[in-house]
Amino acid sequence: MLDSVKEDALKRMNYVDGHLAGVRRMIEDDQYCVDVLKQTYAVRRAIQKIEAVILEGHLHTHVIEGVRDGRDQQVLGELMELYNLSER
Amino acid sequence: MLDSVKEDALKRMNYVDGHLAGVRRMIEDDQYCVDVLKQTYAVRRAIQKIEAVILEGHLHTHVIEGVRDGRDQQVLGELMELYNLSER
Amino acid sequence: MLDSVKEDALKRMNYVDGHLAGVRRMIEDDQYCVDVLKQTYAVRRAIQKIEAVILEGHLHTHVIEGVRDGRDQQVLGELMELYNLSER
Amino acid sequence: MLDSVKEDALKRMNYVDGHLAGVRRMIEDDQYCVDVLKQTYAVRRAIQKIEAVILEGHLHTHVIEGVRDGRDQQVLGELMELYNLSER
Known part of the structure; x- marks a missing residue:
């Protein structure tokens, strides 16, 4: 995780x-x-905001690297898994 | 809140x-x-489950009492407010 | 369903x-x-708005009548069923 | 859109x-x-399923191409925009 995202x-x-x-x-x-x-x-909204921060960092690091390294099936599969989990 | 719900x-x-x-x-x-x-x-799912427990208790206490006491505009208005907040 | 809600x-x-x-x-x-x-x-947002309109009418008719007629277990059970379905 | 996704x-x-x-x-x-x-x-669930089909196709075509062509800021920005819209 990028230091800025982690912080x-x-x-x-x-x-x-x-x-x-x-x-x-209460x-x-x-x-x-x-x-x-x-x-x-x-x-829950505050947790969703944390998720958005982490996801954005993930896209700009692991996903980009994965696509460039030819591991796009893996990183895109993970994104769809997250998407389907979050939509439930 | 009912003791069982609170617990x-x-x-x-x-x-x-x-x-x-x-x-x-992590x-x-x-x-x-x-x-x-x-x-x-x-x-977030676990928090939603807490919400379902509290909401169910709320329906069976305050909402029933409110309707019986003629405060149905208030208690039903609150339910719609919660519904709209949760759907956002 | 109330005529105004239906319309x-x-x-x-x-x-x-x-x-x-x-x-x-497209x-x-x-x-x-x-x-x-x-x-x-x-x-999907537009459908959710239809749902809010129908739910609000439902609360102000069937739910109030159900509670007043002693069928609160039924009408409140239905509300929880809808809630749990919508949260999935 | 891929023919299989479109179909x-x-x-x-x-x-x-x-x-x-x-x-x-009704x-x-x-x-x-x-x-x-x-x-x-x-x-709404059926529409969400259509969205998942389209999103998966999008990831495997435009997103991969965008990252490989150096347009990652654009394609990842669009993904975050969709994510934030769907979470509202």
């Missing part, structure tokens, strides 16, 4: 950790379900 | 926390992007 | 039909894949 | 058209909202 992803992971700790407290404190759910949706 | 949700939160800590280590250890992404997808 | 849903179905016919022509005319995919995403 | 996509479009015509009849005949929604979800 960005880890910074965003910190944010997700803090956000999830807040959700836990559940422990019996806050209103609707408010809890809005927060878990926001956590 | 189930918090137990699942523990699992998500552990899973996310594993993802963090990023720190420069593991392959594709493997990291498969794990973040799994974390 | 709105059918009008939106006309739009989706026209949009899909456009996508078909495929037949060998347009660029990326442009075709942007249009199919838009079609 | 597969158009065949699947026929299926989607027929499915959507069935949904329209709405016109005042069928139960829950049953209508299950069908629209199935239609």
Whole structure:
């Protein structure tokens, strides 16, 4: 992983950790379900953003290298696998 | 929140926390992007499952009470708000 | 289904039909894949909007009646089934 | 678009058209909202499958060519654009 991607992803992971700790407290404190759910949706969006950062780095490193090295079946197959997993 | 829902949700939160800590280590250890992404997808699925548990509890408590108490505009409006947020 | 919901849903179905016919022509005319995919995403969004219209009508008719008539297990069970289907 | 992809996509479009015509009849005949929604979800899944077919073809043609021709910024930027659109 590129250093810049790694740094960005880890910074965003910190944010997700803090956000999830807040959700836990909301559940422990019996806050209103609707408010809890809005927060878990926001956590999932934040994770999706981490995924976008990692995927973009992946495309610009491993995928390019794979295509140039003749391993396109492998790297493109992996992309389709991720796509199908994310669409489920 | 019903005690059974709360307990189930918090137990699942523990699992998500552990899973996310594993993802963090994968990023720190420069593991392959594709493997990291498969794990973040799994974390999001686990959060969605927590949401389903909370939503089901919500329907069987607040929504039923709201409809019986004549506050159906409020509780159904909240459900549509959640639906639209989750579909984004 | 309420007449207003039905009318709105059918009008939106006309739009989706026209949009899909456009996508078909794009495929037949060998347009660029990326442009075709942007249009199919838009079609799916339009279908999701129809679903929101139908769901909202459903909540305000069958769900309210079901809860008031003591059939809450049935109507809430159906909502959870739809939720789980839509999240897949 | 590859001929095999085009043929597969158009065949699947026929299926989607027929499915959507069935949904329209369900709405016109005042069928139960829950049953209508299950069908629209199935239609969206069928469209997602068309998208997967087109995307896979796109990766194995335009993306590979783009990377080999030094236009990787363009083709990878388009992939990220599609990814972000589909995740919304």
